[in-house]
Amino acid sequence: MAARTYGFIGLGNMGGPMCANLIAAGLTLRVFDVAGTETRAPEGSGIADSIAGLASSVDTIFLSLPDGKVVESVCAEIARSADRETGTVVDFSTTGPDAAGSVAKLLGEAGLVFIDAPVSGGKSGAVAGTLTIIASGPDDAIADLAVPFEAVGGNVFHVGPLPGQAQAVKLLNNFLSATAMAATSEAVLFGQKFDVDMQTILDVVNVSSGQNTATADKFPRRVVSGSYDAGFATALMTKDVALYLDEVRVAGTPNTVGSTMSALWNAAHKAMPESDFTEIYRYIAGETKSGE
Secondary structure, three states: OOOOOEEEEOOOOOHHHHHHHHHHOOOOEEEEOOOOHHHHOOOOOEEOOOHHHHHOOOOEEEEOOOOHHHHHHHHHHHHOOOOOOOOEEEEOOOOOHHHHHHHHHHHHHOOOEEEEOOEEOHHHHHHHOOOEEEEEOOHHHHHOOHHHHHHHOOEEEEEEOOOOHHHHHHHHHHHHHHHHHHHHHHHHHHHHOOOOOHHHHHHHHOOOOOOOHHHHHHHHHHHOOOOOOOOOEHHHHHHHHHHHHHHHHHHOOOOHHHHHHHHHHHHHHHHOOOOEHHHHHHHHOOOOOOOO
């Protein structure tokens, strides 16, 4: 049986490091990025001159793209590519359940298999190859992806057979992450008002019942140091929280906290359009203003 061949579209903060890890695992990889493939392509990758060119030369394509509209546009081009060799498309992007369902239908009508596989872990996880992969789709197709999935993450969860199920889990995860950052910011500022050192607050909370991803990771590594460099933009977190809230409203589940978080993150993004999402602490602390 011939070795599997892989393509990758989207070589940004997440896609570039993921590609590097696929190559390091010994996989044959061709890449494309509309922003400039040659300047972004990891060492050892082959370069495709177009989406159609990539689809005509590999059997599996991975995507790491900004949003559902871009994913759908790219998948439409894959589906209509002449001389297409690609039979499976795996989407690592965060698009929301509705977009995943639309893309699955589009690709299915063209005879392609779609795997909904958003990832969690940020840029640092992409570089280290420790991403969590949340996948939904056919059992056999996901089983066939064990080698590339292990290369980019290793923490693989098959959450169901339907497109959109993985997106639902990814959105609720990012909502919880956003909520933890915002709530921890408020709590730390409260403690500091009593002249308690930030690190001391974190030390106490991290061996107590209030521990969360913000207190254990983001604050010690990105906020205490003042680096604010988690590698995930406030704009993207704002998008994900808004997507979560949209889907919650459709589902008819409670949205009191979701509505509050979406309004807060929208305001933070307006005030800090180019910021890292850990800078929500600066926004809540009143260190920024709209238009700064």
